[in-house]
Amino acid sequence: MSLAHQIINHAKQAYPNESCGLIVNDAYIPCDNVADDPSETFRISPDAWQPADAVVHSHPQGQRYLSGADRQAQHKMRCDWWLAFFADQWRVLQYRYAPLLRGRTFDYGKRDCYSLVEDAYMLCGIKLMEYKRKGEAQEIADNAFIVNFPKSGFYPVELIDMQPGDVILTSIRGNANHASIYLGDEQVLHHPYGGLSRREGFCDVWHKTMHSVWRHKEWRPDMMTAIANDLEAQTIWQS
Known part of the structure; x- marks a missing residue:
């Protein structure tokens, strides 16, 4: 059995x-x-x-x-x-085991913005594609987000149609170089370079640097429960 x-x-x-x-x-x-x-x-x-x-x-x-x-x-x-x-x-x-979504220390390729999206979606029951990390500069040059997101089941949506659970790609210069999860109510969950993963307001800086918005083909609105449960945990453990 x-x-x-x-x-x-x-x-x-x-x-x-x-x-x-x-x-x-x-x-x-x-x-x-x-x-x-x-x-x-x-x-x-x-x-x-x-x-x-x-x-x-x-x-x-x-x-x-x-x-x-x-x-x-x-x-x-x-x-x-x-x-x-x-x-x-x-x-x-x-x-599978993954650190809590907030309070993670940054380690490129292991605990970074893509890792956060990957783990959050895992908690929702969606397995994203694993791909070999090549370093920040090379991945930006390769436009890795735009190349790999469709392969992982994401498709682009218009900003006006953005919903909780969608992934926002932003860019300071050129190609998309950062991913965050839209939580609704003008809040995002992300892991900034060199900092702790956190939830923060979707302020003017975010709007000015937006590159595109993506939704997964398997996403359902009730999956936000999994992310909310993690974020509402009483104690934030740093990994």
Whole structure:
């Protein structure tokens, strides 16, 4: 039986409470949920805990995205999380480990503006194309954003049609050299060169340097829940 089927069977047995478990060496280890309110959250007993490749739990009420509390715990544990949830049927999604979206230190090619977009979309259930990073100057010269965005499933939209979740490309000179996610209400999420990733106002400077706006073909408005859950986490951990 596949890991997904084992996880789903455990989630069904625990319903309407949350199930929980661990993946260790490609094996699923079900655990008891010892939380005070197991219908709302989960806790694995210290006696059952062991180093794991992934932490597993369920959202029996159908929430398909990691909550803010989930993201805080995942960042603290620094491992993948698998989530079983019930919508029209039981499903299992895998969320690889990524630092919280705010408060990241800058490391070009590892933690930068594209990495932030990639990780935010991963939390929404969209896997973007991975491509070899060549350094900032070369990527700008190659017009890498414009070349690679269509290959990753993005298509351009008019500024007047911009919606939360769209990616804004900006340019100080020449080709597009920076990406940010539009959050709505004149707010963007981005990782500036040399600084910490952050949310800030979509001010006049942004408007003056805008290059283009892009939307992913798999994007749905409810996916903003995943990004909002991360941003509303109580503690911002620096990676």
